[in-house]
Amino acid sequence: MNPQSPAELRCPRSGDPLALRNEGTEVFCSTCGTSWPIVNGYPRFVSSDHLASFGLQWNKYEVAHDDEDRATFQAKTGVLLHELLGQRVLDAGCGGGRYSKVAGEAGALVFGADHTTAVDKASQLCGHLPNVRFVQADLKHLPFEPQSFDFVFSIGVMHHDVRTRNVFDAVARMVKPGGRYAVWLYRRNQWWQERLNDALRRRTTRMKPERLERYCRFGAWLGGLPVLNKTLNKIVNFSAHPNWENRVCDTFDWFAPEYQYHHTVEELSGWFREAGFDNLQVLPPEKSGRFYRWTYEHNLLIGSGVNVVGRKCP
Ligand SMILES: [Zn+2]
Structure with a gap:
């Protein structure tokens, strides 16, 4: 763990230097009076x-x-x-x-x-x-x-x-x-890929993570199949990374985020x-x-x- 030195930090609102406060559990801006917690050694200016x-x-x-x-x-x-x-x-x-x-x-x-x-x-x-x-x-x-x-x-x-x-x-x-x-x-990508992807993501971004992960494991399985993992994924995106865990993670990374x-x-x-x-x-x-x-040059690679x-x- 490498705790953040407050000397490097500036207030995201006023731009002024921050100081440690409350026995090092938060950083504080004396200009605007805002403080932010330090959790596990790192300051948290936002939640996820x-x-x-x-x-x-x-x-x-x-x-x-x-x-x-x-x-x-x-x-x-x-x-x-x-x-x-x-x-x-x-x-x-x-x-x-x-x-x-x-x-x-x-x-x-x-x-x-x-x-x-x-x-x-x-x-x-x-x-x-x-x-x-x-x-x-x-x-x-x-x-x-x-x-x-x-x-x-x-x-x-x-x-x-x-x-x-x-x-x-x-x-x-x-x-x-x-x-x-x-x-x-x-x-x-090509317009038809964008349309299909938007339609799919409208569903996947609303799924509970556990459910989406099950689909992503299926995608990761497809991503391990020769030939299919270089063709089918021009239509529906899934990762073809050589490592299973990267494939699941990359596929989830594609379908989960709201934007x-x-x-x-x-x-x-x-x-x-x-x-x-x-x-x-x-x-x-x-x-x-x-x-x-x-x-790639024809914008076909999702x-x-x-x-x-x-x-x-x-
Ligand atoms: Zn401030």
Whole structure:
């Protein structure tokens, strides 16, 4: 457990420094008089709200795999691990903390923020890393100094808010001039896939988690079948990850959250430019293979991403 130093925290409302109070059980803003509890060593600025399914899934499933997570981190951020040494890094929507761990092990000072109780899992996963800290917070109202991070990344998170763009813009404000910002969002698929997916998710997002998990285990079983796991999942999404537990978790991750928006590269690149970023780079998908690339380029891969990294203009 690496308790948060309040010196790093700012009031999400006034932007003023916070102090510890009540024998270290809460952080307090003397400007607006608000206090927030510290639970299991980490300050909690929000409760999970509509994102509670993520707290459930990340605490329940063991999905971190060191080699895979390092490769995915580099593919989805465009940043190499050796570049992170000594950098101040924000993992916006850290979930169970697998990418905070990657960045922490590479020698960065990492702050992981997540709206849900997944930070409890993240803090366990990174318990051996004193340079990695967490907060439970709304990404639109982060308790940090704006423009204070050398590198900010957000992998597969922002599209779960009521409005993706609001999260993108709020997190973008955390990047230092000259710093980098990498964002991965769900890609918009063909219209018929979007329609079918919306109809399915209208049902699944209302299911009790236990019931939905039973469907997801069926999806995970399909995801283990050769041929079918590369064809049928262009119609109904389920994960084809080689590991069973990741397949169940990824499939649940798709069907449980209340909001899930899909975006285009043009849209995401436009947000970067309007927020004052240049040197934009559209990152290619991690997987290769001719069939994979063809389906990806035709927006047929459900659950694939649009992925851009940019530099904040000085
Ligand atoms: Zn305040």
